Amino acid sequence: MEIWNSLPGVQPVERFTSRRVAAGRIWKAIQHLKPSGGAQRQQVRLKKGTVGKEASLGQRGKDTKTAKIIALLKRPAGASLKTLMAATKWQAHTIRGFVSILGSKGGVKIESSKNTTGERLYKIA
Secondary structure, eight states: OHHHHHSTTOOOOSOOSOHHHHHHHHHHHHTTOOOOSOSOOOOOOOOTTOOSSSOOGGGSOTTSHHHHHHHHHTSTTOEEHHHHHHHHOOOHHHHHHHHHHHHHTSOOOEEEEEOTTSOEEEEEO
């Protein structure tokens, strides 16, 4: 009842015939409400030294999984999927997705190939 009576433009009531009726009326009433700007989204503070929304690849610490993956991919031979999984403790689908995003949104050119045993190798071009 408190929720119903606090809604703008409704007739205050002392009780409903059932919870089901109350839920139905409240739901119907809030569908037509316009945002009033009451709840504001909190601003996220950036760490010192970051310029944009997120830190660039060079600004991340050496102990992050991103840094570990990039270091392995910079090796001349690159890194296999199994090597990346062992270094990060991630599953194969997570590694593949991360490498894909690193190539598309991270601005890094990733080369993918298979070695003679059929194992997938990734390296930064």
